Amino acid sequence: MLRRVIFFMKSLDAKLAEIRARRNSRAFILADAKDADMAYGVRATGPRSYLARRGARPAQFSPEVWTREEFGFRNLPEFLDIIREVTHQGLVDIMLMSAYVNEQLTIKEGLFQNSHVTPAARANDTTDVWAARHGCYMGEASQPFRSASIDHIQCGEVACDRSGGKDFPGANLGLYSITYVNDLEQDREALLAYKEFREEAERKGFRHFLEVFDPNVDSGIPAEKLGEFVNDNILRTLAGVPDAGRPLFLKVVYHGPRAMEELCQYDPNMVVGIMGGGAGTTYDAFKLIHDAQKYGARAALFGRKINQAEHQLAFIEMLRLITDGQIGPEEAVRAYHGVLQGKGIQPHRSLAEDLQPTAQSMNYAGTVPASGRRSDPPASAAARPPGTGGAVADWPRRADGSPDFARMNSQQRLAYDQARLQL
Numbered sequence: 001m002l003r004r005v006i007f008f009m010k011s012l013d014a015k016l017a018e019i020r021a022r023r024n025s026r027a028f029i030l031a032d033a034k035d036a037d038m039a040y041g042v043r044a045t046g047p048r049s050y051l052a053r054r055g056a057r058p059a060q061f062s063p064e065v066w067t068r069e070e071f072g073f074r075n076l077p078e079f080l081d082i083i084r085e086v087t088h089q090g091l092v093d094i095m096l097m098s099a100y101v102n103e104q105l106t107i108k109e110g111l112f113q114n115s116h117v118t119p120a121a122r123a124n125d126t127t128d129v130w131a132a133r134h135g136c137y138m139g140e141a142s143q144p145f146r147s148a149s150i151d152h153i154q155c156g157e158v159a160c161d162r163s164g165g166k167d168f169p170g171a172n173l174g175l176y177s178i179t180y181v182n183d184l185e186q187d188r189e190a191l192l193a194y195k196e197f198r199e200e201a202e203r204k205g206f207r208h209f210l211e212v213f214d215p216n217v218d219s220g221i222p223a224e225k226l227g228e229f230v231n232d233n234i235l236r237t238l239a240g241v242p243d244a245g246r247p248l249f250l251k252v253v254y255h256g257p258r259a260m261e262e263l264c265q266y267d268p269n270m271v272v273g274i275m276g277g278g279a280g281t282t283y284d285a286f287k288l289i290h291d292a293q294k295y296g297a298r299a300a301l302f303g304r305k306i307n308q309a310e311h312q313l314a315f316i317e318m319l320r321l322i323t324d325g326q327i328g329p330e331e332a333v334r335a336y337h338g339v340l341q342g343k344g345i346q347p348h349r350s351l352a353e354d355l356q357p358t359a360q361s362m363n364y365a366g367t368v369p370a371s372g373r374r375s376d377p378p379a380s381a382a383a384r385p386p387g388t389g390g391a392v393a394d395w396p397r398r399a400d401g402s403p404d405f406a407r408m409n410s411q412q413r414l415a416y417d418q419a420r421l422q423l
Helices: 002-008 011-021 041-045 076-089 099-108 150-155 184-203 223-238 257-266 282-294 312-323 329-343 410-421
Strands: 029-034 094-097 118-122 173-179 207-213 250-252 272-275 299-302
Touching (some): 011 029, 076 099, 099 118, 223 257, 282 299, 282 329
Parallel strands (some): 029 299, 118 173, 173 207, 207 250, 250 272, 272 299
C-alpha cells in the first residue's frame, strides 16, 4: 500500500493544483526534454563530454575510420544512464522521452514508480523536427505526423488493456506539437490532426501538454507581431475545447514580457510554459527562465540547454534555485562555474563569456525573427556546415535582418537551418 501511495505522489499534479488555486504561487514546473531522438538521430544524445557517474558504455568504432573526437556522440545506453541520474536527482517534475525510451525506462524498468517525477513521451513529430543530416525537410512548411500511438506510450502495445482504469505501466502524459505557419491549408490540416488526437486522448484517458512553435518558414508576419500571431492562434484553438480535452499546460517560444503577460493574464486556468531553444550561453538559459517566470510563465521545458551542459545535474540545480527565488541569473552562472571548477570540468566558455547574452530572443527591445524557432543568429555566428573547411556560410537577409527565404539557394538554406538549430 505504501508503494502505491508513493507512486501517485507526483510533483506535477501537486504544482498544477497549487498554481490554479493560487495565482501568486511560486510553484514552477521544470521538465527535462530528452526526446531529441525523434528529431536528430545520432546527434540526439549529445556530446560524450558529459556522462553519468556510470561512465562510458562500450562503443564500437574502427580507429582507422574514426578519431575519438569525430565519434563524439553518446550512445543510447549512455543517454539512458543520464536520464536515470536526472530522475534520481529529483529536481525536475517531468521527464520527456521518445516512445521507445519511455518503453525501456518506464514500462520495462519501472524507473518512475517510486519517484515524484512524471514520465512523458512525445506524442507527435511534425515534419519541422525532422532534422536528419543533409536533409531538407525542415525547409518546408510544417506538416502533421505521428510516429507514436497513445496505446504504445501507455502500454507498449498496439492495443492497451484499460480494464485497470488509468493505472498504465507506461507514461500517461504526452507532448503534442503544432506549428502555425499562416497558411490556410497547412494550418487547417495541423488543427484537424490536433482535433483527432485530442478526441482519441480523451477517450483513452491520456493527458497532454501543447507545444506551439513559431512558423518554420516565412510567414509574412512582421517580426515584432509574431508573438501576437501565436497568442491569438493558441486562444482561438483552445476556445473550442472544453476542460476534458484541453492541455494541462502550454509550451511556447518566449517573445518577451508583453507577449508573455498578454497570454498568461487571459485565462487564470491556463498554465503557460516556455521552451528553451538553442543552447546559447549559460546566462541565456538562466536569464530566460528567470524573466519568463517573472512575467507569468509557470513551466519550462529545456532540452538542448540541459543536454549540452558541461554538467547536467549542476545545471538543473541552478535552474531550480532560480525558479525558487533563491538566486539570480548572474549569481547562478558564477555558482555553476564554481561547481565546474570544483569538479575539475573544463567549461565550454570562460566565466566572462558565459555571462554574456547571445540569443537575440533575449533582446526584448530588438526584433523577433519572422520565422524559425529561436532567434536567427547574426551573420558573424553563421554555422559552418561539415566539410566547408572552416568557411563561414551566410544567407540572404531582408532590411530588418530577417532571413530572405525567396533568395536562398540550397546551401544557404542548409547553413541557416544548422545555425538556427545550433547543429
